[in-house]
Amino acid sequence: MSAEHPRTDVVVVGAGIIGTLIARELAGRGLGVLLLDPAPGRGASIGNAGLLVPSFTRPMADPSTLWEGLRGMTGGDASLTIGSLSPTVLGWLARFAAAARPGRAGRVAARLVGPARAAAGEYAKLAAETGLDLGVAGNGWLQVTRRPAVLRRKLALTRALAKEGIDHEVLTRAELRIREPELGSDLAGAVFFPGDASLDPAAATHAALVAAKLRGVIVHRARVTSLVRRHGEITAVRTDLGEFSATTYVLATGAGRPGGRGIQPGWGWSIDVPATEPPIGAPLIGLDDHVVFNPLAGRIRITGGMRIGGTPAHRHDHAATAAIRQAAERLVPALRDLPEGTVTRAARPMTPDGLPRVVRTGRNLITASGHGTLGMTLAPATAAAVALLLGPGARAAEVPR
Ligand SMILES: Cc1cc2nc3c(=O)[nH]c(=O)nc-3n(C[C@H](O)[C@H](O)[C@H](O)COP(=O)(O)OP(=O)(O)OC[C@H]3O[C@@H](n4cnc5c(N)ncnc54)[C@H](O)[C@@H]3O)c2cc1C
Structure with missing residues (x-):
C-alpha cells in the first residue's frame, strides 16, 4: 500500500x-x-x-477478410495491410487465419x-x-458501396444480424442521393442501420x-x-x-x-477536417475502401486504415493518410474544397479472433x-x-x- x-x-x-x-x-x-x-x-x-x-460486431476474422488481406498485401486494396513479418505478427496472423472459419x-x-x-x-x-x-447522436449509420456484389454480400450478412434484432433499411442509388446529396454519383446503393x-x-x-x-x-x-x-x-x-x-x-x-499479450496493434488514422457545415448529415462508411465519416461540431472526422503489427514510419503515415483522403474525396467530392485537417494515428488492440x-x-x-x-x-x-x-x-x- x-x-x-x-x-x-x-x-x-x-x-x-x-x-x-x-x-x-x-x-x-x-x-x-x-x-x-x-x-x-x-x-x-x-x-x-x-x-x-x-451492426459492426462481426469480427474481422472471417473468410472474406482473409481474401481482402491478401489483396491488400498485393496492392489490390490499401485498407488492410501487414506492418511487420516478425515471428509474433506471423503467429498472430496464423491464429487470425484459424479463427476465420465459416460460421x-x-x-x-x-x-x-x-x-x-x-x-x-x-x-x-x-x-x-x-x-x-x-x-x-442517434442518427444511425449508412454503409455505401460502388459495387453491386459488395452490396449483395453486405445484405446477406445483414440478414444474419437481423436475427439478433439489428434493424436495417436498403437504399437504392436514387434514395441515397436524396438522403445524402453530396455523395459521389457512382454508388450502387446502401444499407442503413438506424440503431447505430x-x-x-x-x-x-x-x-x-x-x-x-x-x-x-x-x-x-x-x-x-x-x-x-x-x-x-x-x-x-x-x-x-x-x-x-x-x-x-x-x-x-x-x-x-x-x-x-497476444494482441497486435491494428494501426489506423483519423483526419479532422474543419467544416462549419459538414458535407454529410450522418455517419457513413464507404465499404469499398473502409473509410468512415463522422460529422462532429465544426468538423468532420474521417478515419481509415488497418495496418497489423509493427510501428508505422513517417512515410507510412503519409501514404496512409493520402489514401484515406483520396478515398474520402471520391465518396464525398465536396471534401476537395475543405482544408487538409489534422491527423491522429492510433492502435486498435486486435485479438486474432x-x-x-x-x-x-x-x-x-x-x-x-x-x-x-x-x-x-x-x-x-x-x-x-x-x-x-x-x-x-x-x-x-x-x-x-
Ligand atoms: C482509426 C480507428 C477507428 C476506430 N473506430 C472505432 C469506432 O468507430 N467505434 C469503436 O467502438 N471503436 C473504434 N476504434 C477502436 C477503439 O478506439 C479502441 O478499441 C479503444 O479505444 C481501445 O481502448 P483502450 O482503453 O483499450 O486502449 P487505449 O485507448 O489505447 O488506452 C490504453 C492506455 O493504456 C496506456 N498504457 C499502455 N501501456 C501502459 C503502461 N505500461 N503503463 C501505464 N499505462 C499504459 C496508454 O498510454 C493508453 O492511454 C477505432 C480505433 C481506431 C484506431
Missing part, C-alpha cells in the same frame, strides 16, 4: 476509455481506485471514428450485439453525470476521466514497467514513479504492454483489453463485466484479500 493512498483496493493500469470507465465503475461501488497512465485519456480512445455500432464470425457477433446495444444509453448517462457534451449511434471520442474519453475523478479515483501519470509477483499473486506494480500496491490489479493497456479479453488472468489480476475495432462501443459493458469479475456488487470489504 502506498503511503500517499491509505486505501487502494484496485490499481487500474491504462487510462484509455476501457481503463477509465472501469475505474469509474469500481469507484462508484465504493472501492479505492488508483489509475496509472503516462498519458491519461489519450491512446486509441481519442483517435477513433467515434461510432457506437451494434464463427456470426457466433461472435451474436455475443457482442447485446453489450454493444447498451453503449449509447451509457454514454448519455456519462454526459448527465458530468454535465459535459459528448456529442452523442455516434459521439465525439475525445469528448467521451475526457468525460470518463472527469467522472472517474469525481467519484474519487486518483490518477497518476506513471508508466507500469513490470508486475511484482509473490507466491502466484501480484503484490505491486513497478512504475517510473515507484511501486504501487493494491488488493486487485486490472490491466487495461490497449495495444500496449503488459496487458496486451475478434473477441475482447476481459478475464481474470491470475489470482488478483484481471485483463481488460483486445477490444479491436469496437472499444468505444464495448467499453461501458466491459466496465460492468470487470465489476462482476471482482464480485457482484463489489465493495471494498468484499474484494478477496
Whole structure:
C-alpha cells in the first residue's frame, strides 16, 4: 500500500476509455481506485471514428477478410495491410487465419450485439453525470458501396444480424442521393442501420476521466514497467514513479504492454477536417475502401486504415493518410474544397479472433483489453463485466484479500 493512498483496493493500469470507465465503475461501488497512465485519456480512445455500432460486431476474422488481406498485401486494396513479418505478427496472423472459419464470425457477433446495444444509453448517462457534451447522436449509420456484389454480400450478412434484432433499411442509388446529396454519383446503393449511434471520442474519453475523478479515483501519470509477483499473486506494480500496491490489479493497456499479450496493434488514422457545415448529415462508411465519416461540431472526422503489427514510419503515415483522403474525396467530392485537417494515428488492440479479453488472468489480476475495432462501443459493458469479475456488487470489504 502506498503511503500517499491509505486505501487502494484496485490499481487500474491504462487510462484509455476501457481503463477509465472501469475505474469509474469500481469507484462508484465504493472501492479505492488508483489509475496509472503516462498519458491519461489519450491512446486509441481519442483517435477513433467515434461510432457506437451494434451492426459492426462481426469480427474481422472471417473468410472474406482473409481474401481482402491478401489483396491488400498485393496492392489490390490499401485498407488492410501487414506492418511487420516478425515471428509474433506471423503467429498472430496464423491464429487470425484459424479463427476465420465459416460460421464463427456470426457466433461472435451474436455475443457482442447485446453489450454493444447498451453503449449509447451509457454514454448519455456519462454526459448527465458530468454535465459535459459528448456529442452523442442517434442518427444511425449508412454503409455505401460502388459495387453491386459488395452490396449483395453486405445484405446477406445483414440478414444474419437481423436475427439478433439489428434493424436495417436498403437504399437504392436514387434514395441515397436524396438522403445524402453530396455523395459521389457512382454508388450502387446502401444499407442503413438506424440503431447505430455516434459521439465525439475525445469528448467521451475526457468525460470518463472527469467522472472517474469525481467519484474519487486518483490518477497518476506513471508508466507500469513490470508486475511484482509473490507466491502466484501480484503484490505491486513497478512504475517510473515507484511501486504501487493494491488488493486487485486490472490491466487495461490497449495495444500496449503488459496487458496486451497476444494482441497486435491494428494501426489506423483519423483526419479532422474543419467544416462549419459538414458535407454529410450522418455517419457513413464507404465499404469499398473502409473509410468512415463522422460529422462532429465544426468538423468532420474521417478515419481509415488497418495496418497489423509493427510501428508505422513517417512515410507510412503519409501514404496512409493520402489514401484515406483520396478515398474520402471520391465518396464525398465536396471534401476537395475543405482544408487538409489534422491527423491522429492510433492502435486498435486486435485479438486474432475478434473477441475482447476481459478475464481474470491470475489470482488478483484481471485483463481488460483486445477490444479491436469496437472499444468505444464495448467499453461501458466491459466496465460492468470487470465489476462482476471482482464480485457482484463489489465493495471494498468484499474484494478477496
Ligand atoms: C482509426 C480507428 C477507428 C476506430 N473506430 C472505432 C469506432 O468507430 N467505434 C469503436 O467502438 N471503436 C473504434 N476504434 C477502436 C477503439 O478506439 C479502441 O478499441 C479503444 O479505444 C481501445 O481502448 P483502450 O482503453 O483499450 O486502449 P487505449 O485507448 O489505447 O488506452 C490504453 C492506455 O493504456 C496506456 N498504457 C499502455 N501501456 C501502459 C503502461 N505500461 N503503463 C501505464 N499505462 C499504459 C496508454 O498510454 C493508453 O492511454 C477505432 C480505433 C481506431 C484506431
